[in-house]
Amino acid sequence: xxxxxxSSPGAVRTTCPYxxxxxxxxxxxxxxxxxxxDHPANRGRLCSKGTALGETLNLPGRLLHxxxxxxxxxxxxxxxxxxxxxxxxxxxxxxxxxxxxxxGQLLTEDYYVANKLAKGFLGTANIDSNSRLCMASAVAAHRxxxxxxxxxxxYEDLETADLVVLVGSNLxxxxxxxxxxxxxxRALRPTMRLVIIDxxxxxxxxxADLHLPIRPGSDVALYNALLAHLDERGLxxxxxxxxxxxxxDAALAAARADAADAAGRTGLDPADLATFLRWFAETPRVVxxxxxxxxxSETGTDGANAIINAHLxxxxxxxxxMGPLSITGQPNAMGGREVGALANMLAGHLDWSVAGExxxxxxxxNAPNLATGPGLKAVDLFRALGRGRIGALWIMATNPAVxxxxxxxxxxxxxxxxxxxxxxxxxxxxxxxxxxxxxxALGWAEKKGTVTNSERMISRQRSLLPPPGEARxxxxxxxxxxxxxxxxxxxxxxxxAAIFREHAALTGRGNNGTRAFDISGLAGLTDEDYDxxxxxxxxxxxxxxxKSRLFADGAFPMPSGxxxxxxxxxxxxxxxxGLLTLxxxxxxDQWHTMTxxxxxxxxxxxxxxxxxxxxxEDAGGLTDGSLVRVTGHAGAEAVLRLRYDPGQRRGSVFAPxxxxxxxxxxxxxxxxxxxxxxxxxxxxxLKSARVKLSAYDxxxxxxxxxxxxxxxxxxxWVAVSLAGDxxxxxxxxxxxxxxxxxxxxxxxxxxxxxxxxxxxDPKAGLHRAVLLRDGRVDAALFIGPxxxxxxxxxxxxxxxxxxxxxTVALLAGSPASGPAPSPTLCVCHGVAEGAVRHAIxxxxxxxxMVGEATQAGTGCGSCRPEITALLARVAVELA
Ligand SMILES: Nc1nc2c(c(=O)[nH]1)N[C@H]1C(S)=C(S)[C@@H](COP(=O)(O)OP(=O)(O)OC[C@H]3O[C@@H](n4cnc5c(=O)[nH]c(N)nc54)[C@H](O)[C@@H]3O)O[C@H]1N2
Ligand SMILES: Nc1nc2c(c(=O)[nH]1)N[C@H]1C(S)=C(S)[C@@H](COP(=O)(O)OP(=O)(O)OC[C@H]3O[C@@H](n4cnc5c(=O)[nH]c(N)nc54)[C@H](O)[C@@H]3O)O[C@H]1N2
Ligand code: SF4
Ligand SMILES: [Mo]
Numbered sequence: 001x002x003x004x005x006x007s008s009p010g011a012v013r014t015t016c017p018y019x020x021x022x023x024x025x026x027x028x029x030x031x032x033x034x035x036x037x038d039h040p041a042n043r044g045r046l047c048s049k050g051t052a053l054g055e056t057l058n059l060p061g062r063l064l065h066x067x068x069x070x071x072x073x074x075x076x077x078x079x080x081x082x083x084x085x086x087x088x089x090x091x092x093x094x095x096x097x098x099x100x101x102x103x104g105q106l107l108t109e110d111y112y113v114a115n116k117l118a119k120g121f122l123g124t125a126n127i128d129s130n131s132r133l134c135m136a137s138a139v140a141a142h143r144x145x146x147x148x149x150x151x152x153x154x155y156e157d158l159e160t161a162d163l164v165v166l167v168g169s170n171l172x173x174x175x176x177x178x179x180x181x182x183x184x185x186r187a188l189r190p191t192m193r194l195v196i197i198d199x200x201x202x203x204x205x206x207x208a209d210l211h212l213p214i215r216p217g218s219d220v221a222l223y224n225a226l227l228a229h230l231d232e233r234g235l236x237x238x239x240x241x242x243x244x245x246x247x248x249d250a251a252l253a254a255a256r257a258d259a260a261d262a263a264g265r266t267g268l269d270p271a272d273l274a275t276f277l278r279w280f281a282e283t284p285r286v287v288x289x290x291x292x293x294x295x296x297s298e299t300g301t302d303g304a305n306a307i308i309n310a311h312l313x314x315x316x317x318x319x320x321x322m323g324p325l326s327i328t329g330q331p332n333a334m335g336g337r338e339v340g341a342l343a344n345m346l347a348g349h350l351d352w353s354v355a356g357e358x359x360x361x362x363x364x365x366n367a368p369n370l371a372t373g374p375g376l377k378a379v380d381l382f383r384a385l386g387r388g389r390i391g392a393l394w395i396m397a398t399n400p401a402v403x404x405x406x407x408x409x410x411x412x413x414x415x416x417x418x419x420x421x422x423x424x425x426x427x428x429x430x431x432x433x434x435x436x437x438x439x440x441a442l443g444w445a446e447k448k449g450t451v452t453n454s455e456r457m458i459s460r461q462r463s464l465l466p467p468p469g470e471a472r473x474x475x476x477x478x479x480x481x482x483x484x485x486x487x488x489x490x491x492x493x494x495x496x497a498a499i500f501r502e503h504a505a506l507t508g509r510g511n512n513g514t515r516a517f518d519i520s521g522l523a524g525l526t527d528e529d530y531d532x533x534x535x536x537x538x539x540x541x542x543x544x545x546x547k548s549r550l551f552a553d554g555a556f557p558m559p560s561g562x563x564x565x566x567x568x569x570x571x572x573x574x575x576x577x578g579l580l581t582l583x584x585x586x587x588x589d590q591w592h593t594m595t596x597x598x599x600x601x602x603x604x605x606x607x608x609x610x611x612x613x614x615x616x617e618d619a620g621g622l623t624d625g626s627l628v629r630v631t632g633h634a635g636a637e638a639v640l641r642l643r644y645d646p647g648q649r650r651g652s653v654f655a656p657x658x659x660x661x662x663x664x665x666x667x668x669x670x671x672x673x674x675x676x677x678x679x680x681x682x683x684x685x686l687k688s689a690r691v692k693l694s695a696y697d698x699x700x701x702x703x704x705x706x707x708x709x710x711x712x713x714x715x716x717w718v719a720v721s722l723a724g725d726x727x728x729x730x731x732x733x734x735x736x737x738x739x740x741x742x743x744x745x746x747x748x749x750x751x752x753x754x755x756x757x758x759x760x761d762p763k764a765g766l767h768r769a770v771l772l773r774d775g776r777v778d779a780a781l782f783i784g785p786x787x788x789x790x791x792x793x794x795x796x797x798x799x800x801x802x803x804x805x806x807t808v809a810l811l812a813g814s815p816a817s818g819p820a821p822s823p824t825l826c827v828c829h830g831v832a833e834g835a836v837r838h839a840i841x842x843x844x845x846x847x848x849m850v851g852e853a854t855q856a857g858t859g860c861g862s863c864r865p866e867i868t869a870l871l872a873r874v875a876v877e878l879a
Contacts (some may be wrong), residue, residue: 078361168293828859
């Protein structure tokens with residue numbers, strides 16, 4: 001698809017639905033996409049996922065009609081069923097038997113309405129969000145330090161800083177446009193430094209001036225060492241500390257205790273540690289950006305406060321080019337916090353624990369049954385479901401069967417739910433499989449509303465396509481159920497603009513500058529103003545003028561007006577002999593449970609299989625490329641492809657969170673991850689499971705590339721991915737003897753149809769077959785006794801292009817001549833890793849030269865960190 005020139009007629013100005021960078025997008029109904037040059041978050045840039053948005057517009061598998069018990073139903077019937085289900089559950093179990101589980105991928109307006117229904121009218125605070133798995137520790141840390149959940153900094157600070165520290169963040173893959181902004185700023189100002197604190201040598205680390213491969217879970221010790229070091233060197237900003245903070249003495253005492261053995265606790269090289277301390281000490285303009293490596297930990301809240309402490313001590317907060325910056329994951333993680341859709345918050349940053357605030361909400365909503373205190377948080381909510389304490393659960397825009405820890409128990413709980421409603425854009429997800437009622441929601445290209453990104457920028461999402469089938473906006477669906485429960489007049493909005501006005505007005509209610517979150521200045525927007533709303537950063541109070549940087553004046557929304565140093569101490573994670581720490585996280589081109597990105601072949605090409613990365617010396621003799629059994633929580637296991645990576649910290653392994661029961665039932669990682677949580681934030685420690693590795697002994701390994709998708713139960717181990725338009729790649733392994741597996745699969749593929757070419761050596765366990773039909777390759781099945789099989793890349797490309805090739809080549813899995821196939825590195829220009837290696841071997845010695853030679857890295861730029869890594873690797877190989 002051609003890119004979209006900004007001036008194109010019909011182009012809609014909207015916002016990307018993936019990560020929390022919140023890039024502005026120009027999108028046309030025909031699928032052309034471009035970065036919005038006028039959006040302050042990205043100024044025209046997009047990453048690989050954003051660039052491919054046009055390819056997600058007409059995804060097959062959309063949920064297009066309401067369904068009750070798996071059968072198509074009218075909206076009336078489905079909504080009546082939902083209302084009745086909630087009424088019945090309340091009669092049986094009371095209000096605490098009702099629950100909603102929502103998502104940072106809802107628009108602010110949808111989110112507001114869901115929260116109003118639950119807390120104000122159903123009268124339960126059992127509404128939690130998948131942000132509990134993501135931002136809860138950051139929220140709790142902000143509230144402990146500042147008195148309110150406020151991100152002080154803005155993206156520009158990352159460009160004007162002299163030192164950028166990324167802690168537990170793989171920004172190059174997870175917030176690629178922000179990473180590109182940092183890289184571009186550093187190219188102009190080479191004195192600017194980048195430090196990465198991550199146990200793994202991530203693609204982000206490839207471009208860093210210093211990488212600290214920290215022992216997982218020891219960030220508190222590192223930041224405590226920093227606090228003590230700053231104090232020792234007399235670098236505290238005493239005037240600032242004196243005037244604007246409290247609690248320093250206790251925090252320092254705790255920090256000094258950790259500092260005594262910082263290198264031991266963090267496992268870092270003492271020289272590297274000293275360099276980091278010195279750089280931080282000597283660089284006033286420093287931004288510390290943190291993400292899930294901090295938040296998703298048993299000590300997540302303490303970790304975030306340890307970071308904030310160092311900034312408070314030096315007064316490096318709320319000023320240009322400096323400050324702590326919690327980057328948000330989902331497109332509207334921030335909006336969810338603003339409307340209070342976490343079980344322990346009220347709307348508009350209001351709080352039960354502050355006298356009078358619940359009343360403000362009650363009055364604003366005219367709420368008959370305002371919940372009287374916090375409700376169940378994600379992990380506990382699903383535990384309660386498993387124990388029969390929840391009679392009706394409504395899940396919106398999240399896929400907890402995949403994304404929650406102890407996912408095996410979550411599946412069980414969902415299967416036993418007395419009444420489960422799922423609002424989704426896709427018909428088949430691991431969670432929707434258990435739904436009694438499925439409600440079709442509008443997707444990104446169809447819905448209208450606002451989202452707030454990591455720098456408090458409120459942006460409009462605007463629809464470019466009409467609703468498909470009978471899909472409806474999430475806010476509409478919720479309001480219709482509310483009406484059926486008797487609250488029609490309280491949920492009678494005519495559109496998202498009206499909801500936004502009500503939400504904005506609440507933020508000004510009783511707010512005399514006591515709450516930073518104030519957008520009451522937007523409460524009077526007309527429908528037209530709302531439609532035209534340009535990206536706007538909060539606060540936007542009705543009375544005072546807006547300020548872009550918060551806390552610049554040192555006044556904090558605490559009763560004392562002061563920010564608080566929180567005393568935190570390193571807590572050693574329990575070690576277990578022979579156990580490895582399982583780090584889980586994200587891949588460059590996939591979005592969570594792959595319901596959308598998994599449907600785009602070029603996004604799938606980057607990592608088509610579930611892979612576990614292991615340091616070669618931790619592999620215990622397991623070979624690169626073999627299948628490995630990862631045994632974790634309560635003996636639950638996942639089976640993944642093992643890859644050696646010397647950049648993986650010894651003692652830890654890494655697995656992606658993305659694989660689902662639909663695509664790779666045995667490769668789902670979360671059943672093996674325990675639901676341990678941070679004691680302050682209740683955020684699950686999704687990066688600290690302890691696991692054992694062992695060989696997965698299969699009698700045969702194989703792959704099938706075909707023009708159809710086989711069920712993921714065709715072999716003991718299966719991973720299915722989209723390899724091209726209508727072409728599926730199946731990675732397979734099983735216990736039968738190879739010959740039997742081969743014969744069985746041939747029958748399944750239709751042995752009597754088309755034209756089969758075969759190559760077999762039963763003694764060696766080798767079986768290959770290619771099916772030709774209608775003059776093109778229809779399927780290629782390769783089976784062998786071990787995992788040593790030809791590359792799938794050329795066959796996938798051949799099927800994808802609808803080509804034929806000589807049978808000999810097809811059965812060999814590679815072309816007779818030309819370069820050997822290799823995985824795609826640059827998805828924009830379809831450049832394979834082999835071509836980049838070739839260019840480097842031929843003398844290209846920079847990312848720019850590789851770009852000139854191959855075009856790789858010249859599109860969205862998301863692959864540039866990997867080209868940097870390859871430049872280093874090939875240089876070593878050549879030497
Ligand atoms: N491509 C892509 N981008 C995404 C998403 C996606 O699904 N795909 N999801 C979005 C969402 S919702 C989120 S929350 C963000 C997440 O963005 P990130 O937090 O950047 O991503 P993760 O891969 O979850 O984890 C980041 C890093 O934490 C490291 N880590 C693990 N344990 C520790 C530790 O103890 N200390 C330190 N310092 N580091 C540790 C891991 O090795 C990993 O590299 O990404 C957003 N962007
Ligand atoms: N092991 C491990 N587990 C993790 C993490 C990790 O790092 N490691 N990270 C955690 C984090 S940070 C997060 S944020 C979660 C994410 O996990 P989830 O939220 O479960 O993952 P998604 O795939 O984003 O789920 C969103 C669902 O909403 C649907 N959807 C999309 N748009 C709409 C819409 O407009 N309306 C409705 N109703 N539905 C829509 C999509 O089809 C999809 O099924 O995973 C968490 N789980
Ligand atoms: S960085 Fe990529 S995924 Fe994130 S908002 Fe921008 S285009 Fe979307
Ligand atoms: Mo997230």
